[in-house]
Amino acid sequence: MRVGLVGFAGSGKSTLFELLTGAKPDPGKVHGGQVGIATLSDPRLEFLAGLHKPKKVTPATVELLDTPGLMPGTHGDNPQRLALIREGDALLIVLGAFAGSDPASDLAAFRDEILFADLGVVTNRAERLEASVKKPRPDREQQLKELDIVKRVLAALDAGQTIASLGLTEEEKKPMRSFGLLTDKPEVVVANVTQDQAIPESLLAMAPNALAIDAKLELELAQLDADERASFMADLGITDLGRDRIIRRAYDAVGIITFFTAGEPEVRGWNLERGGSAVDAAGKIHTDLAKGFIRAEVTAYDDLVRVGTMKEAKAQNLQRLEGKDYVVKDGDIVFFRSGL
Numbered sequence: 382m383r384v385g386l387v388g389f390a391g392s393g394k395s396t397l398f399e400l401l402t403g404a405k406p407d408p409g410k411v412h413g414g415q416v417g418i419a420t421l422s423d424p425r426l427e428f429l430a431g432l433h434k435p436k437k438v439t440p441a442t443v444e445l446l447d448t449p450g451l452m453p454g455t456h457g458d459n460p461q462r463l464a465l466i467r468e469g470d471a472l473l474i475v476l477g478a479f480a481g482s483d484p485a486s487d488l489a490a491f492r493d494e495i496l497f498a499d500l501g502v503v504t505n506r507a508e509r510l511e512a513s514v515k516k517p518r519p520d521r522e523q524q525l526k527e528l529d530i531v532k533r534v535l536a537a538l539d540a541g542q543t544i545a546s547l548g549l550t551e552e553e554k555k556p557m558r559s560f561g562l563l564t565d566k567p568e569v570v571v572a573n574v575t576q577d578q579a580i581p582e583s584l585l586a587m588a589p590n591a592l593a594i595d596a597k598l599e600l601e602l603a604q605l606d607a608d609e610r611a612s613f614m615a616d617l618g619i620t621d622l623g624r625d626r627i628i629r630r631a632y633d634a635v636g637i638i639t640f641f642t643a644g645e646p647e648v649r650g651w652n653l654e655r656g657g658s659a660v661d662a663a664g665k666i667h668t669d670l671a672k673g674f675i676r677a678e679v680t681a682y683d684d685l686v687r688v689g690t691m692k693e694a695k696a697q698n699l700q701r702l703e704g705k706d707y708v709v710k711d712g713d714i715v716f717f718r719s720g721l
């Protein structure tokens with residue numbers, strides 16, 4: 382799972398990148414996109430670690446890509462700059478909401494830029510297909526079908542609508558998947574505010590789920606030791622931090638859930654696409670585990686917390702044996718039985 386930090390230059394992307402990943406932004410790397418790893422802090426992992434006392438605790442992670450950001454004004458080379466994030470699963474749009482910036486108009490301008498960039502890509506594809514279907518060829522039927530969809534997408538983009546808003550099926554989107562269309566990606570909107578500032582109403586009108594963070598202040602807090610941090614937070618009246626909320630929201634936007642494996646060597650959180658099966662989950666750990674899949678022993682996290690121990694969960698028949706097609710739920714603790 383990869384999430385691109387995007388927005389205009391100077392909005393606070395690199396500050397947020399450092400806060401979320403702990404990696405120093407490297408000006409030499411940002412041009413090609415700097416990758417960092419953010420961990421999902423999860424109280425469930427701590428509970429499981431308390432039970433199993435493992436040698437190692439490994440949280441689920443997400444890859445973040447810091448980008449140079451767009452230049453304000455008319456398009457310019459923004460479509461090329463945006464090409465960096467075509468492979469991402471979601472856009473984390475960072476809007477400056479400090480020092481007189483206007484995050485609502487920046488969001489409008491940003492959305493305009495991604496529409497424009499997609500329009501370029503899709504127009505190209507439409508032109509190629511138009512030329513191609515004039516000739517007799519074995520996949521002409523297929524191409525006609527694709528052209529039909531591409532034309533619908535073009536009409537939507539022309540009218541200022543995103544591809545996501547069209548509600549196309551996965552099957553319909555398939556031929557366009559390799560283009561990494563930006564207006565088809567889920568968005569997480571973050572207003573980079575100064576301290577106690579609220580998100581402007583004008584921004585909430587456009588992005589009701591926008592999150593606020595003071596990236597610079599939180600980065601400064603993150604660099605303090607725990608005691609100092611607690612006392613600064615008390616002085617400033619800060620009760621919770623934006624960092625975890627943003628990572629959690631990125632997971633939800635992409636549609637990723639967490640399942641756990643728990644034992645003495647390691648307690649670990651894993652990412653799985655929502656709706657994924659037990660055998661999909663096994664494949665996240667190792668291809669052999671999926672190939673040799675026999676059964677999954679599954680305990681729901683809430684059941685475990687209620688009864689207190691794995692042993693008790695087993696005694697109360699809360700440890701279920703599930704087959705390949707079982708749809709894994711967020712929080713499931715899974716032990717895979719494999720024949721390989």
Ligand SMILES: Nc1nc2c(ncn2[C@@H]2O[C@H](COP(=O)(O)OP(=O)(O)O)[C@@H](O)[C@H]2O)c(=O)[nH]1
Nearest residue numbers: 390391392393394395396479573574595596597
């Ligand atoms: N006042 C204020 N300045 C910030 C904040 N966040 C970032 N900055 C400053 O804005 C400038 C640009 O930040 P940076 O993270 O490099 O932006 P980027 O171009 O989007 O990567 C830097 O000088 C930051 O110190 C903030 O929350 N408040």
Ligand SMILES: [Mg+2]
Nearest residue numbers: 394395448449
């Ligand atoms: Mg930067």
